[in-house]
Amino acid sequence: IDKFNEYTKQNNIDIHVTLNLYSLDNSTKYVNDYGSTIESILSRGSIKYDIFFYDNMYSPRYSSYFIDLMDWLPEDHISMYTSGFASQ
Numbered sequence: 001i002d003k004f005n006e007y008t009k010q011n012n013i014d015i016h017v018t019l020n021l022y023s024l025d026n027s028t029k030y031v032n033d034y035g036s037t038i039e040s041i042l043s044r045g046s047i048k049y050d051i052f053f054y055d056n057m058y059s060p061r062y063s064s065y066f067i068d069l070m071d072w073l074p075e076d077h078i079s080m081y082t083s084g085f086a087s088q
Contacts (some may be wrong), residue, residue, distance in 0.1 A: 001017050001018075003020055004017055005017055006008040020049075034055075035058055035061060038052065038054055038062065039061060039065075040057065041060065042062060043065070
């Protein structure tokens with residue numbers, strides 16, 4: 001992440017990445033109820049986070065908090081990512 005942030009700064013790309021990782025090493029509270037923790041963050045409607053990585057078993061639970069990228073991106077762009085694991 002540091003190298004990415006250095007690259008974007010050197011190339012005048014207005015992106016900065018910060019990783020917030022909930023794990024056993026930094027928080028037993030969050031790990032014990034992962035699903036509710038992520039849902040709590042999403043339900044607040046905060047603009048603090050742009051990207052969420054989560055276990056796809058939670059997709060039905062979280063789907064109402066996300067936009068459908070098919071409404072925003074051209075079909076040919078989405079098709080670049082729909083082979084392999086993404087299609088499963």
